[in-house]
Amino acid sequence: MPRRIPQLAAWVRSRPWREDRGDASIQMAIIYPFVLLLAVAVIQASMWYYAREIALTAAREGLSEARTYKAGPGDGIQRAREVLDRTAGDSLLNSSVSTAGSTGQRIRIQVSGTAQSMLPGVPGLRITQSASGTVERWTVPGE
Template identity: 70%
Template sequence: MPASGRLQDWWRRRRRSDDRGDASIQMAIVYPFVLLAAIAVIQASMWYYARQIALTAAREGVTAARAYQAGPADGTARARQVLGRTAGDSLRSLSVSARSDGERVRVQVSGTTQSMIPGIEGLAITQSASGPVERWVPGP
């Protein structure tokens, strides 16, 4: 066998024996990034879900507050009722406010999401909805 052939065989054998443990090192480097990406996706999903809960409560509150002879207090009560049924642990530190200028009513729901990282407060969420106040107007 020529010298270059023996050198190539020696090099192949040496590389195979030196590769032991490479997979463990690669996983030790890659795994934290995969874990952070998974936590980020879960946290974003929790934020989106809590945002949808707040928006639903605000819309329901506006629907109740804009009804004929209803007021902002009716909207606040309805929004709190919806939050009591749906929010659970997804939305914390809730606050609901409603106001009306006689023409339009606006309900705002605020809170914070639950955090995946212990000791860190969740993201703040504020959603609002508005609509015209229904009133009776005599016909022509």
């Protein structure tokens, strides 16, 4: 065993270290595109999530307005539009609000749009969020 240590030390001293020149540059050239791709994916996912939250907030606000006593689906659409105008900015593009699926006893507000894309020329992800609930109405106890 003691004989191997001097041999190892001699080998380390005799090794030409110039062979390693440029290794870090090559490693970075291989790894950097994956790191950049990961960063873009995280940012894109965050933008999608934020646009989704904006659409859900607008749908919930519209539902709250449409459910109130003597209000209608049009009031809910108007309120959802106001929320989108105030919060969406460039995060939720081509947004639309509808009350498809609503009945006399139940109201449904649906907000759709497209999340902004990080890559130019690539379409964003389509987002659809909805909220539904019963319409408030006066009832007589015992009926």
